[in-house]
Amino acid sequence: MKVIVIDDDRGILEVVKIILTDQGFEVVAVSEGKDAFESIIKNSPDIVLLDLWMSGMDGREITRQLKSQQETQKIPVIILSALNDVEKKAKEAGADGFLAKPFNISDLLTLIKKHSR
C-alpha cells in the first residue's frame, strides 16, 4: 500500500509518515504543492492525503487536476485540513473523503481503509 502525503507543514508530514509507516504502508511525503502532481504521476499511489491550504498551491486545484485526468482520476483523494467547512470544500473540489485537523489516528486509518483500492 502506497500513500502520498502532501502538506506544507513538515511537522504534520513527519507525524503522518510515522503513523502510516507503523501500519506498514509505504509513504511518500511531499511538502510542496507544486510538486504534488508530478510525484503522483511518478509514484502511482493507492491513495493521496492532501492538505487544502498550502503556500503557492491550493489543494482544491490539485484535486481538480487529478480528477480531470484519466491516468489519475481513479486515485482516491482524501483532504486533510485545519480550515473550517472542510467537508464542503472537499466536496466542491471533488475529493473522495475528508478529515478535519486535528484528527484522531483511528479516524485517519478508518478513512484510508475505506477509500484505498
Place this chain on the structure above:
Amino acid sequence: MAYFSGNLPSKKQQTEKNTKEIARENDILQAIMENTKAKLAYLDHDFYFVRVNLAYARNSGYKKEELIGRNHFELFPNKENQIIFEKVKKTGKGVIFFRKPFQFLNQPDRGLTYWDWTLVPIKNKNGRVLGMVLSLVDVTNDVNSDAERERLLTQIEMERKWAEQLAIEAEERASELDTVFSALSEALIIYNKNGMPVSANPATVKLFGFNPVGRSRESIINLSVFRHRKGDLVTMDEMPSTQALQGKITPSKYFLITDSTGKESMVLVSATPIKRREKVIGAATVMHDVSESWLVEKQKDDFVATASHELKTPVTTIKAFVQILQRRLQGDKNNETFRYLEKMDKQLDKLTALIGDLLDVNRFEAGKLDLRQEKFDFNQLVDEIIEDFQRSTESHQIIKLGKIKGNIYGDRDRLSQVLINLISNAIKYSPSAKKVVVLVKEYKGLLKVAVKDFGIGISLDDQLKLFKRFSRIDTGKGERFAGVGLGLYICSEIIKRHNGKIWAKSKEGKGTTFFFTLPLKRRRPKI
C-alpha cells in the same frame, strides 16, 4: 246764483273738476309708484301705512291690504330706524342713507339686506308734518358682490404673498437640499414612479462610474454589476428600490458593486418610498459605501481564519504524537504514562474546541455562518453524544428521558455542538453531583430539550447575561470555572438561526436546567 253760473264754474263744477284732477293725478302717482324700481310707502305722521306700491309690498313679505292701516314699526320693529323716523317727523327734514343694513325679522332667510333709502316728510302749508314718503332701493347684491370681490381680492393677495413666501422658502430648501445632495458622501438616487432615475448626486456618479439619470434600473444593475456578498447576482426583485416603488420599506442590504472599470465597492443599500397623499410617487435609494470598513472586516475575518488554521496545525501534530505514544503503549489503561497521555489528548480537544469557538464567534458576527438543512435522527444524535460523554466521564451518570420519533431537519453538527456544550456545562458546574438529566420530547409541534444539572446554580443577575458574548459565571465563592464565555453565546446563536429558543432556569445551590426548543421540521424547508 245765475251770476255765478254763466261766467264762473259752479262750486259743484269746480269740485267735480278738482275731483277728476285729483283722480287723474292719483292715477299718475299710482303709475309712477308702480313703475319705479324703488319700494315706496307713504306713512302718516304716526307711521301707519297709507299707501304702498306693489314693489314695496312684495319686498315686505306682506300683501298691500295687509300693510295699509298698520304701523310700520309694529310690522318691522327696529329701534334705530324708529329713532330716525321720529327725528324726521320732529325736524321736518328728510334723511338719506346709503347701503344701510336691515334684517327682516319676518323673512329671516334673506339674511342681512342692504338699502339705499330716503325718508321725506310731507308737510302742510304750516310746515306741520302730515306724513312721510319712504323710498327703498335694494342694494344687497351690490354690497354682497362688492364684499365678495373685496374678500376675493384680499384672499388672492394673501395667497399671492403666501405663495411668494413658499417660493422663497422652497428655493431656500431646494438650495439647502442641493448642497446636501451634492455634498453627501452617500450615493443618492431619486426615482420617479415609473422607476426611472430623475436625479443622482455626484457620489452616485463616482460609485457607478456613470450618471444613472435617464437609464432604466435594469441597465444600471447591468452596467455596474450588483452582487450579493456570496457572489450571486442581484435580481431586480431584490433591489430595495423595487420594494420602495411598491410602497414597501425593506431592511438595508449589502451589495458588491463592480463598476465598468472593474473597481469593486461594498455598499449598504436602502430605499424609501416617496409619497404624496399616501400615493407612491417615486423612491429614493441611498447607497452607503462601506468598502473601507468591509475591507477591514474582511481582513479581520481572514486573520481569524488564518490564525485558527495556524493554531490548529501544531495541535494536529501534538495530538498525533500523543496518540502515537498511546498506541506504542498498546492501550494499557493502567499504565500511568498512558493515562497522562489520555489527559493530554483531552486537553488538546478542549484547545481545538476553543479555537473553533473563536472562529465561530467571528463568523456569527460577520453573518457568515451557513447552516445546513439536513435530515437526521435527533434521538440517535442525543444517544451518540451521551455515549461519548459517558465513555470519558466517570463522575456523572447522564440519564436520557423521553424521545422524539422520526427525523428532523437542521444542521446536525451545529445542534450536536449545542448539546455537547450544554452537557459539558452541566457536568462542569455540578462538581459534587452524580447525574445530569437530558430530557427530549415533542411539545406542541416543537422539539423540546432540557439539560438539567444538580449543581451550584446561577444567580439571577448571571442568568440575565448567560447568553451574551464573553459572559462568565462567577460562583461568588472565589471559585473559577475555565472558559472564555463563548459557549452559550454560540449555542444561542445556533438555536436562534434554527428559529428556536433557548433559556435557562436556575436556583442557586439547587442546580440549573437549560432548555431549548426547535420548530419540528419534518420536511425540507424552502430557503
